[in-house]
Structure formats: structure tokens, C-alpha cells
Amino acid sequence: MKNIKSLVSLPILLWVVLNPVSAIAAVYAGTVLDAKTRKPLENAFVTLGTTVVRTDFKGKFIINGSGDKLGIRAYGHARVDAPLSHDSAPITLAPFIPKAIYLSFYGIGDKSLRHAALDVIQRTEVNALVIDLKGDRGGVSFKSSIPLATQIGAQKITTIKDVSGLVTELHAKGLYVIGRIVVFKDNPLASAHPELALKTKGGVTWKDREGLSWPDPFSTTVWNYNIDLAVEAARAGFDEIQFDYVRFPDSPEPVYSKPNTEENRVGAISGFLGEARKRLIPYNVFLAADIFGYVAWNTDDTHIGQKLQNLSEVLDYLCFMLYPSGFKFGIPGYLNPVQHPREIVLLSLEKAQQRSSLPAIRFRPWLQAFRDYAFDRRWFKNDQIRAQIEASDHFGSDGWMLWNPHNLYGDGLRSK
Incomplete structure (x- = not known):
């Protein structure tokens, strides 16, 4: 939801460029939290291009893929798309029940x-x-x-x-x-x-x-x-x-x-x-x-x-x-x-x-x-x-x- 994007702050704790010429494929890591409780979100989806991973019980993820943004979503929460950056703050997903x-x-x-x-x-x-x-x-x-x-x-x-x-x-x-x-x-x-x-x-x-x-x-x-x-x-x-x-x-x-x-x-x-x-x-x-x-x-x-x-x-x-x-x-x-x-x-x-x-x-x-x-x-x-x-x-x-x-x-x- 576009009006939720202001809640997102994207962590890139690890950046390893696999192709230094085109900078297309890379490894990213971070943490996903519930915006309300600030607790880790386990099993949240993190996507980069055609690659998708799930967060662990601490809300952490590592993903290796190519694309221009990360997509993050979790059950019972609003999804977000965030541009790639070096910001180290956790990603927060707002609870949302349709x-x-x-x-x-x-x-x-x-x-x-x-x-x-x-x-x-x-x-x-x-x-x-x-x-x-x-x-x-x-x-x-x-x-x-x-x-x-x-x-x-x-x-x-x-x-x-x-x-x-x-x-x-x-x-x-x-x-x-x-x-x-x-x-x-x-x-x-x-x-x-x-x-x-x-x-x-x-x-x-x-x-x-x-x-x-x-x-x-x-x-x-x-x-x-x-x-x-x-x-x-x-x-x-x-x-x-x-x-x-x-x-x-x-x-x-x-x-x-x-x-x-x-x-x-x-x-x-x-x-x-x-x-x-x-x-x-x-x-x-x-x-x-x-x-x-x-x-x-x-x-x-x-x-x-x-x-x-x-x-x-x-x-x-x-x-x-x-x-x-x-x-x-x-x-x-x-x-x-x-x-x-x-x-x-x-x-x-x-x-x-x-x-x-x-x-x-x-x-x-x-x-x-x-x-x-x-x-x-x-x-x-x-x-x-x-x-x-x-x-x-x-x-x-x-x-x-x-x-x-x-x-x-x-x-x-x-x-x-």
C-alpha cells in the first residue's frame, strides 16, 4: 500500500557486489519487524527479482539476487516495496487486516x-x-x-x-x-x-x-x-x-x-x-x-x-x-x-x-x-x-x- 511506505526503512547490513561492472547481482541482509510491537516477524517474504526468501525467528534474512528493489510482505501486514540502499535500520511492516x-x-x-x-x-x-x-x-x-x-x-x-x-x-x-x-x-x-x-x-x-x-x-x-x-x-x-x-x-x-x-x-x-x-x-x-x-x-x-x-x-x-x-x-x-x-x-x-x-x-x-x-x-x-x-x-x-x-x-x- 503506497500510503504505508513511509513506515519503511530498509536495512542493508551486507552488500557484496557479485558483478562489479554492472552491479546487477548482489547479496543483501536485514531484519523485518512489526511496526506496532517492534517484534521480529518470522517467515516474512523478502523478494529480489525472481528470488524469494523467508525471515528466521529473529526476523532476519539474507537474499542473493538481482533487481532494483526489495519486496517485503507478511501475513496480516501491509506489503511494501523499498529501493535498495545502505540504510541499516530495520524494515517495519504495518499490521493490516482487510x-x-x-x-x-x-x-x-x-x-x-x-x-x-x-x-x-x-x-x-x-x-x-x-x-x-x-x-x-x-x-x-x-x-x-x-x-x-x-x-x-x-x-x-x-x-x-x-x-x-x-x-x-x-x-x-x-x-x-x-x-x-x-x-x-x-x-x-x-x-x-x-x-x-x-x-x-x-x-x-x-x-x-x-x-x-x-x-x-x-x-x-x-x-x-x-x-x-x-x-x-x-x-x-x-x-x-x-x-x-x-x-x-x-x-x-x-x-x-x-x-x-x-x-x-x-x-x-x-x-x-x-x-x-x-x-x-x-x-x-x-x-x-x-x-x-x-x-x-x-x-x-x-x-x-x-x-x-x-x-x-x-x-x-x-x-x-x-x-x-x-x-x-x-x-x-x-x-x-x-x-x-x-x-x-x-x-x-x-x-x-x-x-x-x-x-x-x-x-x-x-x-x-x-x-x-x-x-x-x-x-x-x-x-x-x-x-x-x-x-x-x-x-x-x-x-x-x-x-x-x-x-x-x-x-x-x-x-x-
């Missing part, structure tokens, strides 16, 4: 919805924004330089005129900015390139319940297209890249280029995320993915390629979609989840932590701020939304995100 609302592909471009969201942010505890960069129907909201995005018609409508300028504006307001990219639900890509599309057993292009076609999750062409978009977003300054629909369709019908086994599904999803993580290293950006709520409970991959243990190895933040309406079978002890929003959120997070052994700060759930569609059609308003938020806060997650497809917020939020 509390986010979501703006869709059209919401970010609609002046009234965008201004309404910023008004909510100004008045309430919200300090972060999730923005569609590639939406549920495959459209890319910003002007991308990737030829494939134009070729397949994903750029017919762009709702963000200047993505870098938008991020700069939001950072100036003190906001943490998350770029959402829908991955394997991509009708423009699958329609323009039927050789990449999932097929039926009869060999025609398969379509989901919305009449949309999906590209094959095993295809590296599909992987690279989405990762290229993520890299563009990282270059534009987004603090976090969040992949959604990073999964197989929840249907047994499609035919894939490889056998539809759990091992292959998990390998495809984890492989994509691992490759994305590798490509994003130079940009010091957090990586997250939206995960089915039942993945917290199921020991298999929920038949969509999302397996908790594998996801935890390649993501910074696991963003379980803990909408009570999405738990159509309930959870143990709570068969009608919409009557128990607090329990659904808290018990699911606790189950995920128990099974993964991850600290609470590695989770940031999506919470329901929309009308129930599966049980009694109740509206999720102040009490229901507040109950979910309090469950997430009690657990100690890295904040939370509210989902409303109409981009309307305000209920259940505390004033500043």
Missing part, C-alpha cells in the same frame, strides 16, 4: 455504485475493495495488452479506463486492493477456441446450467492466459491477486483431456496455482483463491480439484465461501444453516484450521450479504451479516469479505 466489499465487472464501472461503495468505506470499518478484473462471464474489465483477450472478445466492454490510476486512487484512500480473476469459467475463451473447451460424451461443447462453456482446466494455454492477466494486475499495483472458479465444474458430465480422477483434478488446480505463484514472485503480491465452503469439511477434493492440504501449500490466503445458503446439506449439528450464520462461519474456519494446521491469519472468508436462495428466501441484513463478521473476528482470520451481487452494502457494518 475488511472488504466487492464490486463486480459492471459495478466498478458504474459511477453510482462505485461512489456508493466508497461512501460505505468512508463511513464504516471497511478498508479494502475486491474488484473484478475478469468476471463471471469471462470479460476483462481493464484494457489488457494480452492479444488473446482481444482475440476472443473479452475486451468488447471495458469498465476500468485506467487500471493503474484506479489502484493509485484507492491506495491514496488507504485501501487494500484485491483483483478478482475468474479462471476456469470462461465462455469467451471456450467459445472462440472450441479445441480448448470441455466436451460432452457426444463430442460437442459442454455448457453449464447458465448455458456457458468452460475451457479445460488441464490446458496450459488456459493457465497462461489467466496468469498473464494476473501479472498485468500485479504490475498495476494490486496488493492481492484472488482467483475464483479455480476449480472443475460441479458436474459429472464434461469430458476432459485427461482422465477425470481426483489425483488429476487436484494436480491441475494445484499446478495452476503453483505456476501462478512462481510467475508472480517478482511483484511482491499476495496470492489467494476462492474455495468452496465444503472443502473445509471434506477429506476428498469435493470432486472439483480443491483439496485443503494442497491449496494450503500454494496460497497465501484461503478464501472459503462460507455463505450459509451454500451449505445445502448443513454441517454437523446445524441442518438449517441460514438460521445459524455465526456457527456456519466459525465452525467451518475452525474445521479448516484443525485439518490444515495453518494459523488463523491464513484464512479470509467470504460472507453472505445477499438474499438466501436455498432455504427460506430470507434477506441477510444487519443481524445475519454482523453474526458472520463477529464469527470471523473471533476466529482471528485475516479479515473478511462481503459478497453482494448487486454491489449494495451498509448493513451489519460498524461506523468508524
Whole structure:
């Protein structure tokens, strides 16, 4: 976050020039501290070019690489980029817990919805924004330089005129900015390139319940297209890249280029995320993915390629979609989840932590701020939304995100 940069003072305790002519590759060492407590930050990420290391229990690091700046980030803290220097003071990272609302592909471009969201942010505890960069129907909201995005018609409508300028504006307001990219639900890509599309057993292009076609999750062409978009977003300054629909369709019908086994599904999803993580290293950006709520409970991959243990190895933040309406079978002890929003959120997070052994700060759930569609059609308003938020806060997650497809917020939020 650019307004946090004033907190950074970069230590270079050791400078060894490995190439005295070009001064490109060098070794640097230093210490990373929490800006509030002044305590060492263990396992903070330090990046230099394509090299990344973690700090030890004393917050110390040594990194050997080439680049023009160091990138530093840690869970539960704002990331920083700092120019190389000989300053010996410790690097400090400010604690930061995102509390986010979501703006869709059209919401970010609609002046009234965008201004309404910023008004909510100004008045309430919200300090972060999730923005569609590639939406549920495959459209890319910003002007991308990737030829494939134009070729397949994903750029017919762009709702963000200047993505870098938008991020700069939001950072100036003190906001943490998350770029959402829908991955394997991509009708423009699958329609323009039927050789990449999932097929039926009869060999025609398969379509989901919305009449949309999906590209094959095993295809590296599909992987690279989405990762290229993520890299563009990282270059534009987004603090976090969040992949959604990073999964197989929840249907047994499609035919894939490889056998539809759990091992292959998990390998495809984890492989994509691992490759994305590798490509994003130079940009010091957090990586997250939206995960089915039942993945917290199921020991298999929920038949969509999302397996908790594998996801935890390649993501910074696991963003379980803990909408009570999405738990159509309930959870143990709570068969009608919409009557128990607090329990659904808290018990699911606790189950995920128990099974993964991850600290609470590695989770940031999506919470329901929309009308129930599966049980009694109740509206999720102040009490229901507040109950979910309090469950997430009690657990100690890295904040939370509210989902409303109409981009309307305000209920259940505390004033500043």
C-alpha cells in the first residue's frame, strides 16, 4: 500500500557486489519487524527479482539476487516495496487486516455504485475493495495488452479506463486492493477456441446450467492466459491477486483431456496455482483463491480439484465461501444453516484450521450479504451479516469479505 511506505526503512547490513561492472547481482541482509510491537516477524517474504526468501525467528534474512528493489510482505501486514540502499535500520511492516466489499465487472464501472461503495468505506470499518478484473462471464474489465483477450472478445466492454490510476486512487484512500480473476469459467475463451473447451460424451461443447462453456482446466494455454492477466494486475499495483472458479465444474458430465480422477483434478488446480505463484514472485503480491465452503469439511477434493492440504501449500490466503445458503446439506449439528450464520462461519474456519494446521491469519472468508436462495428466501441484513463478521473476528482470520451481487452494502457494518 503506497500510503504505508513511509513506515519503511530498509536495512542493508551486507552488500557484496557479485558483478562489479554492472552491479546487477548482489547479496543483501536485514531484519523485518512489526511496526506496532517492534517484534521480529518470522517467515516474512523478502523478494529480489525472481528470488524469494523467508525471515528466521529473529526476523532476519539474507537474499542473493538481482533487481532494483526489495519486496517485503507478511501475513496480516501491509506489503511494501523499498529501493535498495545502505540504510541499516530495520524494515517495519504495518499490521493490516482487510475488511472488504466487492464490486463486480459492471459495478466498478458504474459511477453510482462505485461512489456508493466508497461512501460505505468512508463511513464504516471497511478498508479494502475486491474488484473484478475478469468476471463471471469471462470479460476483462481493464484494457489488457494480452492479444488473446482481444482475440476472443473479452475486451468488447471495458469498465476500468485506467487500471493503474484506479489502484493509485484507492491506495491514496488507504485501501487494500484485491483483483478478482475468474479462471476456469470462461465462455469467451471456450467459445472462440472450441479445441480448448470441455466436451460432452457426444463430442460437442459442454455448457453449464447458465448455458456457458468452460475451457479445460488441464490446458496450459488456459493457465497462461489467466496468469498473464494476473501479472498485468500485479504490475498495476494490486496488493492481492484472488482467483475464483479455480476449480472443475460441479458436474459429472464434461469430458476432459485427461482422465477425470481426483489425483488429476487436484494436480491441475494445484499446478495452476503453483505456476501462478512462481510467475508472480517478482511483484511482491499476495496470492489467494476462492474455495468452496465444503472443502473445509471434506477429506476428498469435493470432486472439483480443491483439496485443503494442497491449496494450503500454494496460497497465501484461503478464501472459503462460507455463505450459509451454500451449505445445502448443513454441517454437523446445524441442518438449517441460514438460521445459524455465526456457527456456519466459525465452525467451518475452525474445521479448516484443525485439518490444515495453518494459523488463523491464513484464512479470509467470504460472507453472505445477499438474499438466501436455498432455504427460506430470507434477506441477510444487519443481524445475519454482523453474526458472520463477529464469527470471523473471533476466529482471528485475516479479515473478511462481503459478497453482494448487486454491489449494495451498509448493513451489519460498524461506523468508524
